[in-house]
Amino acid sequence: MLVRLAEERATGVLVRDQGALYLADGQVVHAESPAAPGLDVLLTASGRLRPDSWAEAVAQAGSRGEVARFLVDSGQVGGGELEICHLGALFDAAFFALAPASGPTRFRYGVAHWLGKVRPVPTEVVEREARRRSLLLDSAWPDPTVDTAPVKPCPQPAGRAVGPKRQALLDLADGVRTPAAIARKLGRPAFNTLIEVRRLAAEGLIETHAECAESAAPSGPDTASGNGRTGEPPSVLDSALLRRLRDALEATL
Numbered sequence: 001m002l003v004r005l006a007e008e009r010a011t012g013v014l015v016r017d018q019g020a021l022y023l024a025d026g027q028v029v030h031a032e033s034p035a036a037p038g039l040d041v042l043l044t045a046s047g048r049l050r051p052d053s054w055a056e057a058v059a060q061a062g063s064r065g066e067v068a069r070f071l072v073d074s075g076q077v078g079g080g081e082l083e084i085c086h087l088g089a090l091f092d093a094a095f096f097a098l099a100p101a102s103g104p105t106r107f108r109y110g111v112a113h114w115l116g117k118v119r120p121v122p123t124e125v126v127e128r129e130a131r132r133r134s135l136l137l138d139s140a141w142p143d144p145t146v147d148t149a150p151v152k153p154c155p156q157p158a159g160r161a162v163g164p165k166r167q168a169l170l171d172l173a174d175g176v177r178t179p180a181a182i183a184r185k186l187g188r189p190a191f192n193t194l195i196e197v198r199r200l201a202a203e204g205l206i207e208t209h210a211e212c213a214e215s216a217a218p219s220g221p222d223t224a225s226g227n228g229r230t231g232e233p234p235s236v237l238d239s240a241l242l243r244r245l246r247d248a249l250e251a252t253l
Contacts, residue, residue, distance in 0.1 A: 001105055002098075006123040012109040019097025022113045027120035030086075030113040031093035035180045036190040039089040039115070045187020048085075049076060062114040069116055086118040091129050092189040098130045133191055141198035143208060150175050151182060151197060152207045162205065169196055173206060 002014065002021070009026035019033030032038065043049040053076050061070035068086070071077045077085075137144070151173035156162070162170065172182045183193035200206045 001107065002123050002127065005107060010107070010109065011112070012107055013111040013113075014097075015106045015108065016097055017101035017103040018099050019093050021094060021097055021126070022111070023123075024112070024117060024120060027122055028090065028094065028126045029117050029120050030115055031090045031097055031126075033093040033096040033190075035096040036089070036093040037184045037187065038093075039086055041184060041187055042085055042089055042189070043077070048081070058114070061116075064116075065112050065114050066116045067114055068118045083119050086115075087121070088189055090121065091126070091133075092191050094126050095130045095133050095191055098127065136195060137198055140195055141202040143198075143201070146179070146197055146201050146206070146208055147194055148178055148180075149208075150178055154205055154207055156205065166196065166200065166205075169193065170200070170205070 005012075005014065005023060006026040011024050012022075014021040014023065018035060019031060021028050022030040022032075037045075040051075040054050044051045044054055049071075057067050057070045057074075057076070061067045068082060072079045072082060137147075151169075152175035153170045153173045168186060169182055172185055177185070179193050179197045180190055182197075183190040186193070197206065201208050
């Protein structure tokens with residue numbers, strides 16, 4: 001559908017399970033997803049823009065669809081800075097909006113976003129970037145269950161340094177917050193947080209779903225099967241195998 005809409009030079013919004021893409025003349029001008037912090041979060045959480053300044057821009061120019069222009073014209077954000085930040089938010093939300101989904105995909109012609117145009121992006125570029133990010137996630141840790149599960153850190157050896165950005169993430173990993181919630185709290189793009197969570201999982205610094213299942217499983221042999229093996233679910237065995245494969249690959253590099 002996205003290819004056809006690009007060929008039609010359509011204007012409107014493509015709505016899917018995990019987000020929406022706004023098109024103007026067949027190009028993507030904005031993207032939204034509940035899984036990704038919006039442009040407002042990225043600008044205000046970083047301290048670049050005060051929350052009341054964002055609210056004022058929406059109130060003054062939202063009905064005209066010129067919030068981006070208002071921010072630049074009023075001198076609150078530089079044009080280049082807004083463009084870079086908006087592109088980051090667009091690619092971030094588009095990654096989730098274009099993810100495989102079971103629900104319907106609908107396009108509403110003529111709908112424009114209140115932010116206004118910043119820098120239109122060809123649909124093929126957006127799709128290519130979404131595929132690239134998916135491959136990056138799988139290369140870091142090929143288990144998508146950590147993407148939506150609450151993040152809980154594992155005990156770390158004394159004196160092990162993880163870096164300030166990682167530590168900020170781990171400080172918010174309380175076993176309740178998901179990667180999306182942590183990204184929103186930190187004011188970081190959701191994909192950046194996801195890739196870091198997968199890397200932390202690969203290094204054994206956060207608990208994975210399989211490890212939680214392993215800790216809850218009985219420690220004795222599986223007498224019911226009669227084979228003397230522990231009663232670990234397949235996901236636990238898969239997790240251990242993934243780590244062994246990762247260690248073996250790293251040893252050959």
